[in-house]
Amino acid sequence: MRKFETVTSVGAPLPEINIDTDKIIPARFLRTIERKGLGRHLFNDMRYDSEGNENPDFVLNRPAWRSVGILVVGDNFGCGSSREHAPWALADYGVRAILGTDFADIFYNNSFKNGLLPIKLPAADRDKLMEDAERGENARITVDLENQIITRPDGEEITFEIDPFRKHCLLNGLDDIGMTMERVASIDSFEAADRIARPWLYAE
């Protein structure tokens, strides 16, 4: 997994509440067996009209926000389906950090597996960053994971909380499965005991 250190970028404002995973990537684009290439369908039905032309009003189609690494979002971003295609599409597009108040659990979890950092902030802090994002060009925001600091364009610093384990994995680009494999002895002994306690859950 790609390591996350710091990212500096203009933020794209997406103030709408409850942006669901069908909006992030509609189901018809899930018919893929690859992780790559989904960035072109990110926010597809907001970004393009039914003929596939860019919708000029959508933020990512406007000159100031065409290549952002940071999104500033409304409440409950990522609700709905468990599709990891949502963080894949965001990461493939180039998004590295998402600044909001709260995120749907599965989306939040999936993001960390893909080098993507969703940050939960108090509404007042998110609102300040939303104003920064709306300024567009040159209003660059920096997210520093190591020090857990977001720096606003005017230099003001906002600190944020993050689970230490997730932080460690993201900073070092660690693979969860590799780490769990190192604990296989614990899994073996759990299974051995469980086989006696609940034998009906194991094939003969």
Added chain:
Amino acid sequence: MSEPRTLFDKIWASHLVDTQEDGTCLIYIDRHLVHEVTSPQAFAGLRATGRGVRRPDATIAVADHNIPTVPGARHGVIENEESRIQVETLERNIAEFGVPYYPIEDVRQGIVHIIGPEQGMTQPGTTVVCGDSHTSTHGAFGALAFGIGTSEVEHVLATQTLIQRPARNMQVDIEGALPPGCTAKDLILAIIGRIGTAGGTGHVIEYTGQAIRDLSMEGRMTVCNMSIEAGARAGLIAPDDITFGYLKGRPHAPKGAAWDAAVAVWKRLPSDPGAVYDKVVRIPAGEIAPYVTWGTSPQDALPITASVPNPADIEDDDRRRAVQRSIEYMGLSAGQPLQAIAIDTVFIGSCTNGRIEDIRAAAAVAEGRRVANGVRALVVPGSGLVKEQAEEEGLDRILVEAGFEWRDPGCSMCLAMNDDRLAPGERSASTSNRNFEGRQGPGGRTHLVSPAMAAAAAVTGRLADLRDLD
């Protein structure tokens, strides 16, 4: 005496493999359901790292999202190339990794959340995962069941565990009996309307109270299925004699002495008296009515007798803008009575409402009536076995005579990954779980309802109160 514990606390504790200093837990997964959309990249990951599937006997695979439901079409070649490749990829992966699979031609094939319970794979006190958010369905059995992403699918295939942090406990208590005409679907829509689409975030919801205990397993599955629409990590209902009665004799259920041993374990699962929940919501069952959604979030749910809300009445800025946008997308106007909304499509099916009881409820309304002119009405059973049983009961004939289409099983128009979808601007009464923009096809408009209410919409051509049908 030890602290009283909730059902969730007990399942969590009994699945802890180990806990790190920072509180991160490794939990054991008993049952893993796999489908074609969220698994290809996970199997590719196993292949790339030379890993295998740790417990094929705890895993079951099925293709459901992409399967055509036009009668007989499943036996031919899937026309959409990407859909076909996804199904073929699953078939190649299960062969290579030795995972049990119900082929498309098998009568046991169906929507993953219908067939897990049907085959007795889902059992009380187990942990159940699937790369699908509606895995919450299985919580109806008192199983801790939740959706995961593809990276976690790979993690479970390789290790039979997941890295997790414990959820918080939430209780939703529905005391009293549901009024006539109200079903599990109306109940869960009312709950989501009350607590909101993020009301359960970070929590596992345990549903309690007489209205919940009175539900059949089918109804309990409908309630737990939509827990994710309230943002919850999972939904849970304490196992009881109704649960045991449903499970007994199913192919993967324990047999003989093992059955008795299992039931003894399962009877210890319900939350202890005095167990503490972090959040409690109580709704009297008498307040439930037949519900419909008017907007583009499942929380936009109201009794059928209500009207489309007026954004001007909403104080919160974000919420007012969201309501305004939903009304525009849905092509409605503020204050419009919900019963004045004409529909052109009806979809009865999905992991929410594709079980036998749902087909019976639709057929009961359809019997002796006709689908209104200009309405396309699809009934898509959730599995081959549901279809078979419905046909044995003659429900298919009732529905077809009334003008409904009787389809083969699959996810179908719930999420429009196969050919069943709404055209832009079309409007459905749908028994599925999500009314998001474009969910049933780009530009499509979805009103979520119960199967009986969907059938009432089909025969009247509008959102209708089934209690008023002649």
